[in-house]
Amino acid sequence: MSGTVHSRGSIRRRLMVQLLLGAAVLAIALFFIVQSLARQLAEESQDHILAAAASAILDAASVRQGELQLDLPYSAFSMLGNLSNDRVFYAIHFDDTFVTGYDDLPLALESNNFGPRFVTRLFRSEEVRIITAERRLASAGKPVTVEVALAQTRDGQRDQLNWISQTAATLGAGFFVSVAVLAFLAARSSISPLLRLTESVGRRGPQDLRPVAAPVPSEMAPLVAALNRFMDRLKTSLSRSEEFIADAAHRVRTPLATVRTQAEITYRRVEKEENRTSIREMIRAIDESSRAAGQMLDHAMVTLRTDHLEQAVVDLNTLSAEMVDRLRPMAELRDIDLVLNVLNKVATVGDAILIQGALRNILDNAIKYSSTDSTITLSVSQNAGWAQLKTNDQGIGFPENGVEALKNRYARGANVEGVVGSGLGLTIADEVARAHGGSLNIANNTEGPGACVTLSFPLC
Amino acid sequence: MRFLLIEDNVSLARATVDRLSLDGHVIDHAVCLADADSYIATADYDLILLDIMLPDGDGRSFLKRHRDALGSTPVIATTARSEVSDRVGILDLGADDYITKPFDFSELEARCRAVLRRRGGGASNIKILGDVRFDSLSGTLRVGDNTLHLRNRELRLFEIFAAAPEQIFSKSKLLDRLFPYDEEASENAIEVYVGRLRRHLQGSRAEIITVRGLGYRLSIE
Numbered sequence: 001m002s003g004t005v006h007s008r009g010s011i012r013r014r015l016m017v018q019l020l021l022g023a024a025v026l027a028i029a030l031f032f033i034v035q036s037l038a039r040q041l042a043e044e045s046q047d048h049i050l051a052a053a054a055s056a057i058l059d060a061a062s063v064r065q066g067e068l069q070l071d072l073p074y075s076a077f078s079m080l081g082n083l084s085n086d087r088v089f090y091a092i093h094f095d096d097t098f099v100t101g102y103d104d105l106p107l108a109l110e111s112n113n114f115g116p117r118f119v120t121r122l123f124r125s126e127e128v129r130i131i132t133a134e135r136r137l138a139s140a141g142k143p144v145t146v147e148v149a150l151a152q153t154r155d156g157q158r159d160q161l162n163w164i165s166q167t168a169a170t171l172g173a174g175f176f177v178s179v180a181v182l183a184f185l186a187a188r189s190s191i192s193p194l195l196r197l198t199e200s201v202g203r204r205g206p207q208d209l210r211p212v213a214a215p216v217p218s219e220m221a222p223l224v225a226a227l228n229r230f231m232d233r234l235k236t237s238l239s240r241s242e243e244f245i246a247d248a249a250h251r252v253r254t255p256l257a258t259v260r261t262q263a264e265i266t267y268r269r270v271e272k273e274e275n276r277t278s279i280r281e282m283i284r285a286i287d288e289s290s291r292a293a294g295q296m297l298d299h300a301m302v303t304l305r306t307d308h309l310e311q312a313v314v315d316l317n318t319l320s321a322e323m324v325d326r327l328r329p330m331a332e333l334r335d336i337d338l339v340l341n342v343l344n345k346v347a348t349v350g351d352a353i354l355i356q357g358a359l360r361n362i363l364d365n366a367i368k369y370s371s372t373d374s375t376i377t378l379s380v381s382q383n384a385g386w387a388q389l390k391t392n393d394q395g396i397g398f399p400e401n402g403v404e405a406l407k408n409r410y411a412r413g414a415n416v417e418g419v420v421g422s423g424l425g426l427t428i429a430d431e432v433a434r435a436h437g438g439s440l441n442i443a444n445n446t447e448g449p450g451a452c453v454t455l456s457f458p459l460c
Numbered sequence: 461m462r463f464l465l466i467e468d469n470v471s472l473a474r475a476t477v478d479r480l481s482l483d484g485h486v487i488d489h490a491v492c493l494a495d496a497d498s499y500i501a502t503a504d505y506d507l508i509l510l511d512i513m514l515p516d517g518d519g520r521s522f523l524k525r526h527r528d529a530l531g532s533t534p535v536i537a538t539t540a541r542s543e544v545s546d547r548v549g550i551l552d553l554g555a556d557d558y559i560t561k562p563f564d565f566s567e568l569e570a571r572c573r574a575v576l577r578r579r580g581g582g583a584s585n586i587k588i589l590g591d592v593r594f595d596s597l598s599g600t601l602r603v604g605d606n607t608l609h610l611r612n613r614e615l616r617l618f619e620i621f622a623a624a625p626e627q628i629f630s631k632s633k634l635l636d637r638l639f640p641y642d643e644e645a646s647e648n649a650i651e652v653y654v655g656r657l658r659r660h661l662q663g664s665r666a667e668i669i670t671v672r673g674l675g676y677r678l679s680i681e
Contacts, residue, residue, distance in 0.1 A: 246541040250513065253540035254469055257562030261475035264565060268482050268636060276632075283641040290562050326557070329570035332612040333640065372613070 011194075012187045019183035026179075027172035034168035035161070042157045046129055051116050053079050054133040054150045057090070061146045063139040068094040068146060080152055089123065089151040095144045107132045107149050126153050193217050197224065209235040241304055249297045256290040287420050295422040299409075302354060302428050306435035310351040313460055316387055317345055319352060320380050323359050327367065335372045338363070341379040346387035348457035350436040355457070358432035358440075361425035362391050362453050368419055369451070370395035386438065386456040394450040403442055429455060461506040461572075463487045466496045466522070467538070468514050472561075476509075479565055484623065492516045500526060507572055508535045510555065527554045534575035538563070566640050570612075573597070587622050590665035590680040594622055603664040610660070613638055617653050621668065621678035630675040 053076040061070045070092065080088050091101035105123060116133040123130070128151040135146045193216055200214060211228035260283060267279040324340045331338040348355075359378075366376045374394040381388050398406065399414045406413060407430040410423035430440040438457040445452045463480060465487050467473040477487045488503065490496035493516050508530070512519040519537060537558040556575040559568060576585075577597050585597035593602040599615045600607050610618060620629060620637055631647040638653070639645040654676055658668055665681040 250540040253561045254472060257540065258469070258472040258475055260562040261472065261479050261565075264641075265475065265478050265482065267641075280641055286562065287564075287641065294560065329574040330567060332574075333566055333570045334643075335611045335613050373611070 012191045015187040015190065016183055019186070020176075020180055023176050023179035023183065027176040030175060031165075031168045031172040034171065035165050038164035038168070039161055042160055043129075046152065046154070046157060047118055047131070049079055050118075050129060050131040050150055050152060051133070053077070054116060054131050054148050057092070057148050057150070058133055058135040058146060061092075061135060061137065063137045063144060066139050068092075068099060070099075070146075080150075086153040086156050087126075089128065091149045093147040093149075096147075101149075105130070105149050105151055107147060120154075123151055128153050193220060201227070209238075238304070238308065242301065245297050245301050245304070249294060252293045252297075253290055256286055256293075260286045260290070284420060288422075291420055292422040292424075295424040295428070298357060299424050299428055299431075302357060302431055305351055305354055306431060309354075309435055311349055312352065313347055314350055314352045314355055315347050316355070316389065316457070317342055317347075317380055319356060320359065320378055320389060323356060323363060324378055327360070327363050330364075331367050331376065334367065334370070336367060336370050337375040338367075339375060339377045341377050343379060343381035346380060346382050347460050348387050348436065348438075349460040350457065354432045354435065355455075358429040358455055359389055361429050362389075362455065365421075365425050366391050366393040366395065366451065366453070368421065369393065369416065374450075382459065383456075385459060387459050389455040389457075391453045392445055392450060394445075394448065397444040397449055397451045398442060406442060407440065426453075429453075433457065461485045462503070464490065464496065464499055464503075464505045464508045466490045466493070466509065466514065466519070467511045468492060469511075483565075483569070493519075493522050496522060497526075500529060505533055507576070508533060509568075510535055510537050512537055512539045512541070512558075523554045532579050534572075534579050536568070536571055536575065564640055569616075589622060589625060589678070592661065592664050592666045594618065596622070601660055603661065608660060613653055614656055614660070617650075618657055621657075621676070625678045625680055628671050628674050628677045634675070 056073050056076040056079070057070070060073045061068060063069065072090075077088060080086070089102045089105050091103060091105040091107070092099045093107065106121075116131050119130050119132075120127065121130065122128075130149055130151040132147060132149045134148070136143050137146060138144070196214070197212065197216060197220065200212065209231045211231060212224050216224050263279055263283050263286065267276060267283065270276055270279065320342075321340060324338055328338045363376070363378065370376060370393045376391065376393045379388075379390045379392070381390065396415055402414075405411050407426050409427050411427075412421060412423040426440065426442065433440045433455050436457050438455065441454040441456065443452050443454075444450065463485055465473060465476055465480075467476065467489065468491055470491065473489050473491070477489055480487050488499050488505075490499050493514055496510075510519045510522065514522075523535060523537075534556040535554065537555040538561055539558055540561040556578065557571050559571055585595055587594045587596065591603065594600075595602075596615070596619050599610045599612075601610055601618070602608075616638055617634065620634065631650045634650050635645060635647060638650070654668055661667060667679050667681070668676050669679045670676055
């Protein structure tokens with residue numbers, strides 16, 4: 001009955017992957033944002049210091065008699081030295097003429113505004129930040145320009161940026177790891193109601209079709225409601241089938257009972273032999289049809305009950321004793337001794353009603369096919385890991401060929417002419433045994449005449 | 461024996477009453493549980509035949525209600541439902557046995573005998589025939605100091621003779637009483653059982669006599 005379930009994807013995995021992807025994107029973004037902010041900050045602070053230093057140099061410049069007077073202020077360089085150990089280059093031009101410093105330090109391109117101009121470029125194979133600032137002075141009534149180019153290498157800034165990058169990377173990785181842990185926990189906790197539901201449904205016995213009552217999250221409510229409706233429908237349909245079968249038996253058998261009883265009365269009253277023979281035939285036919293109807297309905301009930309097999313511990317010793325007690329009057333009618341031989345105490349797990357049905361059919365057969373003044377023995381034993389109910393009779397036994405085929409529906413032995421039967425007894429016993437994971441074995445006795453029928457059930 | 465038959469299907473009940481009367485039993489018929497209640501209150505029964513499905517309730521509730529009042533009176537439940545579905549619930553609630561409709565009257569008789577035997581029974585089962593003491597319940601025959609157990613068919617055959625000593629029973633009548641209808645049996649089988657009874661009765665004043673062309677009778681000197 002356990003059908004395969006096609007599963008595709010996993011909610012937990014999908015949730016994890018999505019959360020982790022989001023976390024990774026955020027961590028990388030965090031890294032770049034921190035890094036670029038830091039770089040921007042570092043550049044800005046260098047620019048500010050360069051600007052302050054350049055303006056300090058220019059402030060110190062004056063023109064006297066057409067000559068540039070400039071004492072490079074110490075503060076300008078100490079300002080730059082504060083920042084790092086980067087090297088500093090400068091060049092001073094007066095009226096577009098190089099005056100002092102590094103003559104190969106280029107000035108930034110001319111621009112129209114008077115503000116300082118910044119440029120980053122290679123100088124003496126090192127990356128430097130160059131500021132070019134100018135100041136207009138008056139010399140003998142005409143304006144002259146003092147330009148200063150101040151450059152600083154960026155090693156310190158690079159070191160600082162590296163450090164900040166590392167910190168940002170650590171921060172991003174830490175962020176990612178903590179989000180991953182949270183994602184794992186979140187996925188697990190969001191999946192757990194589903195697991196709980198699965199467990200509570202899976203733990204149920206096959207007869208347990210009560211609705212799921214435990215509270216579930218609102219997202220799962222439609223699923224659980226659908227499941228409950230389905231179980232309700234199943235329950236209704238199962239009990240309807242059981243009722244139908246029981247009802248059908250009632251409706252078929254009651255009129256047959258009337259007819260049979262009337263026939264028996266008539267039989268007692270008639271004297272003429274040919275009438276008596278036909279009434280006997282009538283009674284046999286009634287027996288045949290009521291037995292067939294009964295067995296067919298029993299078989300339907302067995303099929304229904306094996307489809308949702310009960311799992312209770314069944315004491316096979318008690319069950320056998322009760323069955324033998326019940327059938328003993330029938331055996332005695334034909335002077336047959338029905339003997340119960342208990343070798344072990346055994347129990348199995350399953351549906352007691354079905355096992356009773358199986359055993360009754362086998363003992364019924366033994367009684368029917370035994371001759372009078374014989375003995376039928378039912379042995380209850382434990383054998384090779386199986387609980388066995390073995391019935392030995394001294395009757396006609398099974399035909400030599402095709403014994404296994406007798407388990408098929410409506411199959412009857414070639415040697416049973418004249419005995420009322422439906423051909424369903426062994427079918428029922430076989431189906432019950434197999435539904436319990438056991439087996440039905442039919443054979444003839446090894447010593448002496450008669451049949452040996454063994455029902456085996458797993459021990460519990 | 462006095463039976464109470466509780467059965468709502470009137471035609472089946474009438475036929476059952478007729479059939480049981482043929483065996484010499486007295487039967488009261490109740491069509492519903494209310495009816496049955498008043499019968500129980502007024503008379504004692506040897507055995508109650510109780511249909512499980514009745515118009516005014518479940519036969520099982522009747523059992524529950526009367527289990528104390530019924531005392532040792534055995535109850536055999538009759539049911540037309542599937543044997544698989546009826547479970548042992550009927551027995552759990554206090555019926556002594558159950559029988560599935562349509563039933564063979566020889567099966568009913570066998571079940572009655574079994575439940576009566578289980579319940580003990582009283583002196584009514586014992587019949588003295590000359591120097592033979594016959595207990596129909598335990599199936600024993602005592603001749604002098606010698607007690608022997610009769611097998612089922614011997615018992616049933618002897619019961620017929622013992623119920624009416626000196627009456628002649630034809631072989632075919634005895635055959636009807638002794639063998640179920642689904643069994644082929646010849647009148648020779650009767651001779652076999654009569655032979656056995658004669659052996660058991662040897663040395664007593666009771667004797668089964670062959671009446672040529674008519675049958676057998678039990679004669680007590």
